[in-house]
Amino acid sequence: MLELISSGTVFGLVIGMMLFEGLVLTLHGRRSQRGMTARDLWPNLLAGVGLLAAALTVARGGDPRLAGSLMFVALLAHLLDLRLRWRL
Secondary structure (H helix, E strand, O other): OHHHHHHOHHHHHHHHHHHHHHHHHHHHHHHHOOOOOHHHHHHHHHHHHHHHHHHHHHHOOOOHHHHHHHHHHHHHHHHHHHHHHOOO
């Protein structure tokens, strides 16, 4: 298990599953007119994907600037998600 984490494999698998989940939920929502809209779903998913991609970059010994950029993208997606959910 430690090898899966330190090599980054687990991060890549989880990113793939999250993107697949987003695709399935988006298609289901469009066809059935039920569930979350893409507007509500994707900012939250992209925030998580950004953090996992940053972790993947670090685990594989990638450029720290790329990891920082991915974390910044995750922050922007998170802030967008908060803005969309904010109720006064």
